[in-house]
Amino acid sequence: MRRVWLLLLVVLTLVDAWLIANPNLLGKLGFIIFKYHYLRTFPRALLTVALVVGIVFLLIEFLIWLHQRQVLSRKVAAGMFIVILVLLIVVLIKTALDFQSWAYDHTGYKLKYGAYLLPLILILIVGIGLIRVLRHKPKLSESQRNENLL
Numbered sequence: 001m002r003r004v005w006l007l008l009l010v011v012l013t014l015v016d017a018w019l020i021a022n023p024n025l026l027g028k029l030g031f032i033i034f035k036y037h038y039l040r041t042f043p044r045a046l047l048t049v050a051l052v053v054g055i056v057f058l059l060i061e062f063l064i065w066l067h068q069r070q071v072l073s074r075k076v077a078a079g080m081f082i083v084i085l086v087l088l089i090v091v092l093i094k095t096a097l098d099f100q101s102w103a104y105d106h107t108g109y110k111l112k113y114g115a116y117l118l119p120l121i122l123i124l125i126v127g128i129g130l131i132r133v134l135r136h137k138p139k140l141s142e143s144q145r146n147e148n149l150l
Contacts, residue, residue, distance in 0.1 A: 005128070012121050013053050017046035019114030027107035049118060056122050060084075060129035067133050074133065081130040088126060092119040 021042040023030070030036070039045045060081075067077040098104050099112050 009053065009057065009121070009125070012117065012124075013049050014046065016114050016117040016121065017049045018042060019110045019117065020049065021045035021114075022108075023111035024106075024108030027111045030103070030107055052118065053121055053125070056125055060125055064129055064132055064136075068136060070138060074136075074138075077133045078130060081126055081133060085123065085126045085130065088119055088123045092116070092123065095119055 020039055021044070028040075032040075037044070038048045063072070063077060063080060066072045067074065072080070095115050099107075099115060104112070
């Protein structure tokens with residue numbers, strides 16, 4: 001399951017970078033005018049998208065690791081994941097509102113779908129992390145196991 005999840009992330013990252021790097025003519029002009037040099041070509045867009053996805057993935061894995069080591073309680077970890085999830089939903093809504101305005105509306109469907117896909121990938125990462133935290137059963141220490149037997 002872990003390999004399938006990582007393969008899905010890689011494929012979604014590649015698709016998102018390709019969509020962002022291939023806007024129509026107005027989108028390409030917008031990249032030049034607004035100096036989005038980090039999105040002009042596929043390798044640059046791939047690096048940008050991979051960095052964002054990688055940083056969020058590592059942050060989520062770190063929070064899960066802290067929870068599994070019982071540094072963070074289930075409530076605190078779940079609360080942190082929910083806050084991050086709400087922030088990413090706000091980013092998705094802002095992206096949707098931005099791409100309904102005139103300036104971004106004419107940049108082409110590829111760029112628009114690529115812009116929507118990045119927050120969705122991040123929401124997917126955080127959502128799966130939240131599920132992993134909620135499904136994790138803490139390990140009982142020796143004294144807690146003995147108390148449960150009595």
